[in-house]
Amino acid sequence: MAGLAVASGVYLATRRGQKQTADLRLWTFAKPHADAYVKMLSDFLRRHPGKTVDIQIVAGEAVTSRLQAAFWSNLDVPDLVEVEISWAGSFFRGKLESIGFRDLTERIHKTGLWNRIVQARFAPYTTRGRIFGIPHDVHPVMLAYRRDLVEKLGIDVDAIRTWDEFVEIGRRVTVPGKRFMMELPPAGVSSFEVMLFQRDGGYFDPQGNCTLDNEIAIETMKYYVPLVAGRYRIGNDLGGGQIFTRALEDGYYLFMVAPDWRTKVIEQDVPKVGGRMALMPLPAFYPGGRRTSTWGGTMIGITKRCADPDLAWELIMHLYLNKEALAEQFRNTNILPPARDLWDHPAYDEPRPFWSNQPLGRLYANLAPQTPPQYTSPYIGLAKAKLSEALIACVDYYDRYGARGFDGFVRQQMERAASEVRRQMRRNPYLHENA
Amino acid sequence: MKTPDLPAKTVATTSAPRKRPPRGDKIAPYLFVAPFLILFLVFGAYPLIKSVILAFYITSGPRDQVFVGLENFRFLLSDPDFWKAVRNTAVYTFWSLALQVPLGLGLAILLNSRWVKGREFFRLAFFSPNLVGQVFVGVLFSVLFVPQYGLVNRFLHATVGTPLDTRWLAEPSLVMPALVMTSLWMYVGMHMVYFLAGLQAVERELYEAATIDGANSWGQFWHVTLPGIRHVLIFVVLVSTIGSFQLFELPWVMLGRSPGPDGAGLTIVMYLYINGYVAGDLGYASAVGWTLALGLLIVSLLQLRLSGGWKG
Numbered sequence: 001m002a003g004l005a006v007a008s009g010v011y012l013a014t015r016r017g018q019k020q021t022a023d024l025r026l027w028t029f030a031k032p033h034a035d036a037y038v039k040m041l042s043d044f045l046r047r048h049p050g051k052t053v054d055i056q057i058v059a060g061e062a063v064t065s066r067l068q069a070a071f072w073s074n075l076d077v078p079d080l081v082e083v084e085i086s087w088a089g090s091f092f093r094g095k096l097e098s099i100g101f102r103d104l105t106e107r108i109h110k111t112g113l114w115n116r117i118v119q120a121r122f123a124p125y126t127t128r129g130r131i132f133g134i135p136h137d138v139h140p141v142m143l144a145y146r147r148d149l150v151e152k153l154g155i156d157v158d159a160i161r162t163w164d165e166f167v168e169i170g171r172r173v174t175v176p177g178k179r180f181m182m183e184l185p186p187a188g189v190s191s192f193e194v195m196l197f198q199r200d201g202g203y204f205d206p207q208g209n210c211t212l213d214n215e216i217a218i219e220t221m222k223y224y225v226p227l228v229a230g231r232y233r234i235g236n237d238l239g240g241g242q243i244f245t246r247a248l249e250d251g252y253y254l255f256m257v258a259p260d261w262r263t264k265v266i267e268q269d270v271p272k273v274g275g276r277m278a279l280m281p282l283p284a285f286y287p288g289g290r291r292t293s294t295w296g297g298t299m300i301g302i303t304k305r306c307a308d309p310d311l312a313w314e315l316i317m318h319l320y321l322n323k324e325a326l327a328e329q330f331r332n333t334n335i336l337p338p339a340r341d342l343w344d345h346p347a348y349d350e351p352r353p354f355w356s357n358q359p360l361g362r363l364y365a366n367l368a369p370q371t372p373p374q375y376t377s378p379y380i381g382l383a384k385a386k387l388s389e390a391l392i393a394c395v396d397y398y399d400r401y402g403a404r405g406f407d408g409f410v411r412q413q414m415e416r417a418a419s420e421v422r423r424q425m426r427r428n429p430y431l432h433e434n435a
Numbered sequence: 436m437k438t439p440d441l442p443a444k445t446v447a448t449t450s451a452p453r454k455r456p457p458r459g460d461k462i463a464p465y466l467f468v469a470p471f472l473i474l475f476l477v478f479g480a481y482p483l484i485k486s487v488i489l490a491f492y493i494t495s496g497p498r499d500q501v502f503v504g505l506e507n508f509r510f511l512l513s514d515p516d517f518w519k520a521v522r523n524t525a526v527y528t529f530w531s532l533a534l535q536v537p538l539g540l541g542l543a544i545l546l547n548s549r550w551v552k553g554r555e556f557f558r559l560a561f562f563s564p565n566l567v568g569q570v571f572v573g574v575l576f577s578v579l580f581v582p583q584y585g586l587v588n589r590f591l592h593a594t595v596g597t598p599l600d601t602r603w604l605a606e607p608s609l610v611m612p613a614l615v616m617t618s619l620w621m622y623v624g625m626h627m628v629y630f631l632a633g634l635q636a637v638e639r640e641l642y643e644a645a646t647i648d649g650a651n652s653w654g655q656f657w658h659v660t661l662p663g664i665r666h667v668l669i670f671v672v673l674v675s676t677i678g679s680f681q682l683f684e685l686p687w688v689m690l691g692r693s694p695g696p697d698g699a700g701l702t703i704v705m706y707l708y709i710n711g712y713v714a715g716d717l718g719y720a721s722a723v724g725w726t727l728a729l730g731l732l733i734v735s736l737l738q739l740r741l742s743g744g745w746k747g
Contacts (some may be wrong), residue, residue, distance in 0.1 A: 068712065072496045077601070093496075093715045188605070243579075385693075
């Protein structure tokens with residue numbers, strides 16, 4: 001055992017300086033991404049003879065924990081990594097020079113990428129004014145709905161312009177326990193934050209200050225809670241996976257929040273409703289207001305251990321900005337690429353039979369420029385947890401007492417949530433250093 | 436019988452100066468303990484000492500560290516999330532002990548009696564949940580508890596008329612009962628095996644003597660069985676308490692890698708993990724770890740004292 005331990009230690013210690021097998025190694029957590037990249041590689045390798053690229057799938061959350069461990073130990077660090085949006089902030093906790101990713105700010109401005117990509121999408125990968133990731137997507141949000149049931153109930157989706165109108169119809173057609181107007185979780189924050197971002201709110205401002213107790217957040221909470229609590233609620237949530245499949249097949253939900261990536265999930269998981277689904281823009285909070293929001297996202301970053309950052313950058317440009325290849329990728333994933341100039345490809349105008357022959361790509365592309373930013377912080381996980389606690393408390397209050405004293409209670413809860421986030425942030429000695 | 440005295444010559448021979456052992460013999464004991472010692476120093480002592488030091492730093496990974504003295508402990512004691520984790524863990528521990536130990540003992544008594552047919556099969560059946568890990572059990576029960584379509588809700592709806600869309604893992608007040616039920620299924624069989632081993636060591640003659648003295652079943656249980664398995668009982672309670680305080684994987688998997696709604700499934704170890712490996716503050720996580728260790732030590736000592744476990 002001791003021999004084994006010593007041998008392993010020696011092996012790891014000597015391996016540090018060894019050359020890796022491929023010139024570039026890319027980690028991704030999404031198999032559809034990996035499949036698409038493998039197809040796109042041959043072109044890149046033809047233009048870079050003698051170079052090799054290894055694309056590795058590292059499952060889900062393991063990307064984050066493995067990458068964190070790799071950064072800390074300086075072992076087995078890949079050259080490029082795709083990180084999910086809600087985890088990105090956790091890599092930005094320490095000193096700027098200690099962040100494991102390369103600062104891409106200058107490259108982004110010098111190459112004109114800043115103007116090509118929807119700028120709001122850089123926000124989640126920015127800390128202290130420096131950008132550490134290139135967005136893989138825009139993820140604008142629409143409402144997906146069971147067209148057959150909605151038509152049967154006499155709902156004219158084209159006439160729905162605002163959330164107030166939507167809610168009014170919802171209160172008419174919801175039958176608690178059997179049919180809900182919309183999939184809306186009373187405990188999770190996924191749909192709440194869609195509404196929050198739609199109103200230009202969020203967890204943090206561009207400077208990284210917590211904004212959970214500002215007026216937008218409070219008003220959003222006051223609007224959202226009566227949709228999922230009390231006698232006149234119009235939303236519920238049963239969970240994901242197979243349960244979501246059954247619920248959608250059974251017509252338990254009529255409408256649901258659908259960023260572009262989720263339309264593919266619905267296509268794959270609920271094939272039975274094919275041809276009976278359709279999409280509409282989010283209702284606005286006021287007439288003429290923003291008709292979309294955002295949910296989810298992925299960045300790609302170049303690690304500091306990467307020996308050839310120029311080659312890594314070229315690979316990113318190839319994978320994220322190759323018009324033809326990305327059009328093909330869109331057909332397979334429904335994910336709109338982040339650069340505006342890519343959206344004029346005919347692939348985005350193709351009618352989709354699953355979605356009642358709507359041109360899915362064009363619908364999302366039309367909304368994408370309005371996508372709101374979501375600013376991040378290393379404390380995004382904590383902020384989400386605190387918002388969830390506040391939401392649960394508010395739902396419980398509304399269930400018990402209704403609108404009586406609700407305004408004061410919401411304010412109190414949001415202030416408490418924000419102050420707990422700020423209390424944790426104050427402990428971080430690195431967060432307020434200047435770029 | 437008197438032992439004959441040894442002749443003086445024999446005594447003189449045995450006390451003659453011994454030969455110096457060969458050089459290799461001197462090193463041999465050290466070589467034998469070396470594997471354990473090396474492993475312990477590298478993987479046991481060093482991390483322990485390092486974590487004590489880290490507990491006095493705010494860190495971001497292993498490189499960025501700022502010495503803060505006792506600040507981590509001060510913050511910990513004033514952090515509502517830490518106290519929520521302590522409360523959740525204590526509630527889970529209480530209910531786990533209150534349900535698992537009596538049920539495990541009851542099953543053991545039942546399966547120890549000769550009139551039960553197929554005892555071996557039932558022993559295996561009750562123990563088998565232990566053969567799979569907490570992650571597997573977590574995934575399994577997260578499916579059983581789903582609203583509307585899950586087996587638990589279907590069963591309860593059919594039998595006692597509870598709503599089909601009861602959200603066991605999304606309703607803060609229901610998360611803990613769901614966790615306790617799941618762990619009951621998982622661990623009651625293991626306790627049963629411990630108790631079975633204890634029961635089989637209780638001498639039959641004691642029961643016969645108790646019967647002759649006129650003791651009924653309850654009297655036999657109270658005056659013979661319980662004292663006979665006292666040490667096993669103390670062991671099971673102690674091990675269950677420590678195991679419950681270390682709860683992590685089960686709620687982490689069942690609640691979708693989160694502390695659950697309103698932090699209802701947040702345990703102390705989960706709190707440690709989130710701070711250390713999600714937030715990256717290894718210093719704070721070390722402070723949590725040492726606080727947990729200290730708490731466990733106090734609880735274990737208290738249990739041993741109250742149960743008379745000191746006396747042996």
